[in-house]
Amino acid sequence: MASQRSKSDLAPDWTGPRVNFADFAASLAARRAALGNPELPRNAGDRRTASKRALLKAIEAAGGKW
Template sequence: MASKTSETDPEPWPGPRVDFTDFAASLAARRAELGEPDLPRNSGTHRTPSKRALLKSIEDAGGKW
């Protein structure tokens, strides 16, 4: 069965489109301008119990996430 929206709505996203190559270049320029800031890692204080268990299993197996 074909999608109902593909035939009736040729432009499903009404917002602006961003070219990834241009975005990556502007992001790299901005980071260089700021001196390559060292961004903090996610603290992980709001992780679900299943995510905590997964990360512990990875660590116990010798992996580094």
């Protein structure tokens, strides 16, 4: 199901800045490359719910990597 907020007519009178995702992605890739593609720290997951922990465990058991 598509997000209801992804509609372009959500705020047709918006006059603020808009971000072109393709340009943003290219800029982000260039900045990361300039820094030598650093390995970003992962979330430790200290505050995960029991259901989220069970889901991640099931994904790992099925051979997936989240």
